Amino acid sequence: MQEYTLKKSLGQHFLKDENICKKIVDALQSHSFKQLLEVGPGAGALTKYLLDIKDIDFKAVELDEEKVIFLEKQFPAIKERIIHKSVLDIDAPFEKDFTVIGNFPYNISSQILFKILDWKERVPLSIGMFQKEVAQRIAAKSGSKAYGILSVLIQEFYDVTYLFDVPPESFNPPPKVMSGVIQLIKKENTFALQSERKFFVLVKTAFNQRRKMLRNAVKSLFDESLLQDEIFNKRAEQLTVEDFAKLTFKMI
Known part of the structure; x- marks a missing residue:
């Protein structure tokens, strides 16, 4: 008997395919880590495996009170380890570096x-499930239609690997779309930036009008004389992450 309800408002699609759960946990355990945060454990499909990992400090963050009660009843070991909040509202849950995993709502x-980017100095590794379209966007390279704000901002700081597809029937209820699991590994060497704030502003401004030539999309951020430079003849999706990083040094 199912002891919880599924809440569409929270974007809940619970993983039920044990093979997929094991593939995700295997991908995680190919890395070493001491502290682990699971985002949105839901009914505990991944949690039951994560609780078995030896010699780590484990926490889970779950907004839905009904799921918190269910998890504590189902997995007594999780008591005192659940943060009953939205992940978007919490501070870093550990003092030192921690890994983030989840079937993300x-x-x-x-x-x-963006929360992981806020924590990037403390999160060397993250493995997450997304709608396939979002996962592809994060992993996309310049020149492709999927390449956009998320691709550039994440790839400045992390190496992204698209691990595998997850079909709708792996979930309850089945989503209307395919899903995909991706891995983020923190880069040791990022491209130099004048400032992160300028980088974020530039990337968002460029892609907000992605059909326009860069010269027209970002003209408010540069001196007019600079806008004659050849790179501004391109559209945002034609620029590499390094191109964007270099341009931050020329911004007003």
């Missing part, structure tokens, strides 16, 4: 990525 998956 689809309605806030992009915001979770």
Whole structure:
């Protein structure tokens, strides 16, 4: 008997395919880590495996009170380890570096990525499930239609690997779309930036009008004389992450 309800408002699609759960946990355990945060454990499909990992400090963050009660009843070992809040509202849950894993709620998956970027100095590794379209966007290279704000901002700081597809029937209820699991590994050497703030502003401004030539899309951020430079003849999706990074040094 199912002891919880599924809440569409929270973007809940619970993983039920044990093979997929094991593939995700295997991908995680190919790395070493001491502290682990699971985002959105839901009904505990991944949690039951994560609780078995030896010699780590484990925490889970779950907004839905009904799921918190269910998890504590189902997995007594999780008591005292659940943070009953939205991941978007919490501070870093550990003092030192920690890994982030989760079947991320689809309605806030992009915001979770920005949260990971906020924590990037402390998060060397993250493995997450997204809608396939979002996962492809994060991993996309310049020149492709999927390449956009998320691709550039994440790839400045992390190496992205698209691990595998997850079909709708692996979930309850099945989502209307394919899903995909990706891995983020923190880069040791990022491209030099004048400032992160300028980088974020430039990337967002460029892609907000992605059909326009860069010269027209970002003209408010550069002196007019600079806009004659050849790179401004391109559109945002034609620039590499390094191109964007270099341009931050020329911004007003």
